[in-house]
Amino acid sequence: MSTLNLLIANYMFNRLAHLQPNIEKLIPLIHGAHRFLVSMHCRPDGDAAGSAIAMGHILRALNKDVTILNVDEIPMQLTFLNGAQDIVHSLERFDFDLCIILDCATPDLLGKKFPHDKITCPIVYIDHHSVPWQDCAVNLHDSQASAVGEILFHLANALNVEITQDIAAALYTSIITDTGSFRYTSTTADAMRVCSYLLATDINVWEICSNIYENNPVEKIQLLGLVLQTLWLSHDGKLACLHANRQMLKQCHCSGAMTDGFINYARSIAGVEVSIFLTQLEDNLYRMSFRSRGNIDVSQIAASFGGGGHKNAAACTIEGSVESIRTQVETIFEDLL
Ligand SMILES: [Mn+2]
Known part of the structure; x- marks a missing residue:
């Protein structure tokens, strides 16, 4: 030893x-x-x-x-x-x-x-x-x-x-x-x-x-620029959503994996309690990531869509358009936020 x-x-x-x-x-x-x-x-x-x-x-x-x-x-x-x-x-x-x-x-x-x-x-x-x-x-x-x-x-x-x-x-x-x-x-x-x-x-x-x-490819930062423009807020600014669709990924020569960490920009906004990031996988299919602060258990929400994770960080895949997914999520958080 x-x-x-x-x-x-x-x-x-x-x-x-x-x-x-x-x-x-x-x-x-x-x-x-x-x-x-x-x-x-x-x-x-x-x-x-x-x-x-x-x-x-x-x-x-x-x-x-x-x-x-x-x-x-x-x-x-x-x-x-x-x-x-x-x-x-x-x-x-x-x-x-x-x-x-x-x-x-x-x-x-x-x-x-x-x-x-x-x-x-x-x-x-x-x-x-x-x-x-x-x-x-x-x-x-x-x-x-x-x-x-x-x-x-x-x-x-x-x-x-x-x-x-x-x-x-x-x-x-x-x-x-x-x-x-x-x-x-x-x-x-x-x-x-x-x-x-x-x-x-x-x-x-x-x-x-x-x-x-501190080793980001420039394409990732260019993609971040596009992603930040998709910011959507709901529930008096407690719910924030960002997304990356395939066109944005293609434009910046990025894979979906390049969006790793972007969700934290949504959570970092003052007043946001839950942030969501949608990455388009197929025409009508997205990977949905959640981050929360405090007591909201997003792993339960991800589990209801067949995914999993931790209390403050979870993920799942979900079908639909960005708009329809945001509406679904808005309803889920109706009682929580
Ligand atoms: Mn781990």
């Missing part, structure tokens, strides 16, 4: 007692398997990509054979992470011993192209979304964890895997992105303690943050 691992082992983490029983169930499964499939929600964010990349490094440190699958591309601002280049977008073989699914609230979120039918090995879920999965070998779930990365930090320590700079950078990415750079309510003492150990590996925090937050 390295000096750092010893230090960590002696430190109190509030959530460790909750995680311990499932970590203990998971360890023999990991040791007993050789070929691993790791996957996470489609359109991966910093937690999904960061935790999957860290999981890959952790398993490879144990001499495991690891395939990381995401049906979508890894966003450009996360490709700096060592290991991002190894993520595949489809599978050629399916003979895995164990499949580990990370940061994924519902099976749908693995994406339409995920080969659900062909994955026959036991499945382990590691997640912090509010609805834990059923029917799995182990469900390492903690809805109070700031990010899946925080849970993986404890798993790595339990496996006696040294937290290398590659692992630390991936876990730090997962925690800073899911806590909004330590601004959201998910920012806990435990999250900070985990990060203090990650920083002890001498990762370059500024380099990580500038890669994630």
